Amino acid sequence: MNGKIVGGVILAFALIAGVSLYYLQVYHFYDEVATETVEIRLTPIHEGAPEPIPAAGIEAIDATSSPIRFRACFTTPLSQALLTETFRLYDGAEPLNAPGWFDCFDATEIGAAIQDGRAIAFLSEESISQGVDRVVAVFDDGRAYAWHQLNAEFRD
Incomplete structure (x- = not known):
């Protein structure tokens, strides 16, 4: 059971990091x-x-x-x-x-x-x-x- 929780936390952090990186590269740094x-x-x-x-x-x-x-x-x-x-x-x-x-x-x-x-x-x-x-x-x-x-x- 503990392995599933740890794996889920790692997966959640990876997903958050991926979405954040995408947003930063495509939207955040550009200004009209x-x-x-x-x-x-x-x-x-x-x-x-x-x-x-x-x-x-x-x-x-x-x-x-x-x-x-x-x-x-x-x-x-x-x-x-x-x-x-x-x-x-x-x-x-x-x-x-x-x-x-x-x-x-x-x-x-x-x-x-x-x-x-x-x-x-x-x-x-x-x-x-x-x-x-x-x-x-x-x-x-x-x-x-x-x-x-x-x-x-x-x-x-």
């Missing part, structure tokens, strides 16, 4: 960012500081627990042609998954679109945090997405 505080900027081809671009309908999340938790969805009236002539492309763009509740950001779709040329990735800001770049991908219909990813300093 006020749209008026988000400015989407891209780095010019020629040297210079990142420049703001027009962005509408911004939805963004971020967390202070990690520099790579930023994700944003928005639209821009600028064409891919204009952007590629003006701003620096980003090689090796790999969108990171967002929590399921932030449903405007689909990393799989964005990554596939970059691979097949439907979306183009640009450097937004280099080393926005140590070893982390902000990347923006723009679709031909004006939909755009931003995220942070590790740069060469921390890869490999």
Whole structure:
């Protein structure tokens, strides 16, 4: 009988720990960012500081627990042609998954679109945090997405 009680207590603690860990990773550390505080900027081809671009309908999340938790969805009236002539492309763009509740950001779709040329990735800001770049991908219909990813300093 005592073994069943001990086993039940261990199982209960494991269940509580699992649910707590899930909640912390998916909900607790993320905060929705006020749209008026988000400015989407891209780095010019020629040297210079990142420049703001027009962005509408911004939805963004971020967390202070990690520099790579930023994700944003928005639209821009600028064409891919204009952007590629003006701003620096980003090689090796790999969108990171967002929590399921932030449903405007689909990393799989964005990554596939970059691979097949439907979306183009640009450097937004280099080393926005140590070893982390902000990347923006723009679709031909004006939909755009931003995220942070590790740069060469921390890869490999």
